Amino acid sequence: xxxxxxxxxxxxAFTITYHYLFPQLTIGLALLIVVLKALALRTGKTEYADAAxxxxxxxxxxxAMGVVTGIPMEFQFGTNxxxxxxxxxxxxxxxxxxxxxxxxxxxSSFLALLVWGERRLGPQKHFLAALALFVGSWASGYxxxxxxxxxxxxxxxxxxxxxxxxxxxLGAYLTNPWGLVQYAHTMVGAVVTGAFALAxxxxxxxxxxxxAAAARVSLNTGVVAGLIAATLVAMPTGHEQGRxxxxxxxxxxxxxxxxxxxxxxxxLAVIGQPNVAERKLDNPIHLPAVLSYIAxxxxxxxxxxLEDFPESEWPTNVELLYYSFHVMVGLGTVFIGWMxxxxxxxxxGRLATSRWLLWSLALAFPFxxxxxxxxxLSAELGRQPWLIHGVLRTADGASPTVHGGSTLFTTxxxxxxxxxxxxxFLMLVAREVSHGPRALGAAPHA
Amino acid sequence: MEALWFALAALVLAVYVVLDxxxxxxxxxxxxxxxxxxxxxxxxxxxxxxxxxxxxWLLAGGGVLFLAFPKVLASGLxxxxxxxxxxxxxxxxxxxxxxxxxxxxxxLWREFWDATFGLASTLAPIVLxxxxxxxxxxxxxxxxxxxxxxxxASFSPSGELGILDWYTVLIGVxxxxxxxxxxxxxxxxxxxxxxxxxxLVAAARTWPLVVVLIGAATLATRFVAPExxxxxxxxxxxxxxTALAGVGLAxxxxxxxxxxxxxxxxxxxxxxxxxxxxxxASLYPIxxxxxxxxxxxxxxxxxxxxxxxxRAALWWWPxxxxxxxxxxxxxxxxxxxKAQAAAEGEGY
Numbered sequence: 013x014x015x016x017x018x019x020x021x022x023x024x025a026f027t028i029t030y031h032y033l034f035p036q037l038t039i040g041l042a043l044l045i046v047v048l049k050a051l052a053l054r055t056g057k058t059e060y061a062d063a064a065x066x067x068x069x070x071x072x073x074x075x076a077m078g079v080v081t082g083i084p085m086e087f088q089f090g091t092n093x094x095x096x097x098x099x100x101x102x103x104x105x106x107x108x109x110x111x112x113x114x115x116x117x118x119x120s121s122f123l124a125l126l127v128w129g130e131r132r133l134g135p136q137k138h139f140l141a142a143l144a145l146f147v148g149s150w151a152s153g154y155x156x157x158x159x160x161x162x163x164x165x166x167x168x169x170x171x172x173x174x175x176x177x178x179x180x181x182l183g184a185y186l187t188n189p190w191g192l193v194q195y196a197h198t199m200v201g202a203v204v205t206g207a208f209a210l211a212x213x214x215x216x217x218x219x220x221x222x223x224a225a226a227a228r229v230s231l232n233t234g235v236v237a238g239l240i241a242a243t244l245v246a247m248p249t250g251h252e253q254g255r256x257x258x259x260x261x262x263x264x265x266x267x268x269x270x271x272x273x274x275x276x277x278x279x280l281a282v283i284g285q286p287n288v289a290e291r292k293l294d295n296p297i298h299l300p301a302v303l304s305y306i307a308x309x310x311x312x313x314x315x316x317x318l319e320d321f322p323e324s325e326w327p328t329n330v331e332l333l334y335y336s337f338h339v340m341v342g343l344g345t346v347f348i349g350w351m352x353x354x355x356x357x358x359x360x361g362r363l364a365t366s367r368w369l370l371w372s373l374a375l376a377f378p379f380x381x382x383x384x385x386x387x388x389l390s391a392e393l394g395r396q397p398w399l400i401h402g403v404l405r406t407a408d409g410a411s412p413t414v415h416g417g418s419t420l421f422t423t424x425x426x427x428x429x430x431x432x433x434x435x436x437f438l439m440l441v442a443r444e445v446s447h448g449p450r451a452l453g454a455a456p457h458a
Numbered sequence: 459m460e461a462l463w464f465a466l467a468a469l470v471l472a473v474y475v476v477l478d479x480x481x482x483x484x485x486x487x488x489x490x491x492x493x494x495x496x497x498x499x500x501x502x503x504x505x506x507x508x509x510x511x512x513x514x515w516l517l518a519g520g521g522v523l524f525l526a527f528p529k530v531l532a533s534g535l536x537x538x539x540x541x542x543x544x545x546x547x548x549x550x551x552x553x554x555x556x557x558x559x560x561x562x563x564x565x566l567w568r569e570f571w572d573a574t575f576g577l578a579s580t581l582a583p584i585v586l587x588x589x590x591x592x593x594x595x596x597x598x599x600x601x602x603x604x605x606x607x608x609x610x611a612s613f614s615p616s617g618e619l620g621i622l623d624w625y626t627v628l629i630g631v632x633x634x635x636x637x638x639x640x641x642x643x644x645x646x647x648x649x650x651x652x653x654x655x656x657x658l659v660a661a662a663r664t665w666p667l668v669v670v671l672i673g674a675a676t677l678a679t680r681f682v683a684p685e686x687x688x689x690x691x692x693x694x695x696x697x698x699x700t701a702l703a704g705v706g707l708a709x710x711x712x713x714x715x716x717x718x719x720x721x722x723x724x725x726x727x728x729x730x731x732x733x734x735x736x737x738x739a740s741l742y743p744i745x746x747x748x749x750x751x752x753x754x755x756x757x758x759x760x761x762x763x764x765x766x767x768x769r770a771a772l773w774w775w776p777x778x779x780x781x782x783x784x785x786x787x788x789x790x791x792x793x794x795x796k797a798q799a800a801a802e803g804e805g806y
Contacts, residue, residue: 101528
């Protein structure tokens, strides 16, 4: 309990997990708003512009939450992980500074124009504001994922005798193969969140028989985008990500899969409970040889199990890693089926009248948040016990002078503050949803 | 190369204070200069388009420190741990107050966020000023370049030092007065009617306060960090910056009396920029002075990232800065003229 490292990990895990609930929504919505506004410009139909206007309001609320919960993240590198920052600033300082100067300035300058400026700017220029927010938020994602990719699979750096890292090849660092795959995987994961939000709200309005035009646009766009994005999350991006893990973090792969014993024709555990003490998977349902194929494209390939590696190199929480990974994969698979079904019904013209399917879609919006969170937990727990994989241990990265009690205190402060902000955010979003889209210049609700 | 990045980091942080400073000042004063809902929305319309972009300058400054002086960033942020979180919470509350307030028309909802906005905008400059006070006076850096300070210990000049003590709180209160004056002049420039009239009174009342507090802060600094005064007198850049601050302060007074709104605001901006530039120039090359042993101080020369990192960033950082300035110019042009309270549901 009085180990500061524990509290630093808990605090960062909590603040980053909470923070990323909002960017995943805005990253997804930014793309879908651009799509809706482009359709509005192209077709001249007001229903697209009205739907876009509604989603811009939601985007504005979520973006504000992302901004205020994101500021602490920048500082926590220094406050909580001072030793890591001092050693790695010569590398990751590049992308973190790039994020501020290339992405945040762009987003923050045009946010107010997007949210409030439709009448002032007119349709074309307002489309450009939406485009600026799209480019900014996707650039921000790139710089942050590239930073994380360095921690997962460090490239393009040199280290001196004291372990201080310096950028050696900026191009290699920015095109880290791990980073490009992870970026694609993360971004389409965010589009799933945004698409499910559209489909959920569209389904809710349809069930209530309200806002027919905006409901149809949101529902149909959400379902089509959701099917495309959910498919891309699995193939090719998720598959490629898995191969990256197999190649560069074989121990993490073994822990994610609950794979203790090495051997050829490694089975894939669909479910089961890792029993770390006895080094086996309890009550598993296995698909024979599938893990070998997924990891190496060959059913007879040898997949090394955890037993092949010293326990000091194992991820520090095998169980949580295993369950996070399985929750991510399980939900990701369900998403494809769910959206494929909805898309089929849409194609047959029966979606808008199929109440059971609309009900399920209306209740679907939380699940991509869970899947994205579980995905990041898999990535970050799989990286343990390393802070920078193979270079710096997490235990050696924490701030040397910060007392564990201080970190616990501020964690509790964040918990309280974020609880209040979360409740208010949900309340404001619920008000917007119940009111529905408004015509340009219409008086708002009280 | 280290000197260049020291100057760039100091410049970006100073620009942050000038820009977000008018948001803080307007926020700290808005409960007094704007009484009705319509008036408060006029204040929000004046700063609404800018506040988020202004805040990014803080992150950009942190980014420069991270890439060019990582040890300084790491030591400073972890040493000031609790104070940093205090600042973060005020920034969270400030931002969310602006963004959430006008979404609901209920008067109690709006009063709550107005009060929160005012309180957060008052506290943030005090914490930022106290941080500057700590940097100027020095912190107990040990030989390995780390330190930790209690959030507060004793407020007696002879007692134990903390992040918040008599000197740093004096600097904090001075910062609040300077930025309140700065924000008042911004509102004089960007608003009209009653809000402008009251902001004019606020600027007139805070100006003498600024003069007195700056005098007191200067005397106190001479007492706690005499070495800076010697450096200040010997360095032309520091002297020029001091002169800029003086001219700016005088301009803010004269131009305000003559009704030249923009000139008065720019005078205040020059004053803030000059103060911070003079401070940075007299500190150079020291980022964080050790109060225990001068050889433990963190300096730009000894604690910069390796030259390869500094060189790599020169390729892209100026491009990003030019873009950021371009956005800011575009934004000020789009919103030129007096800010009016937006129609319900059409703005802050």
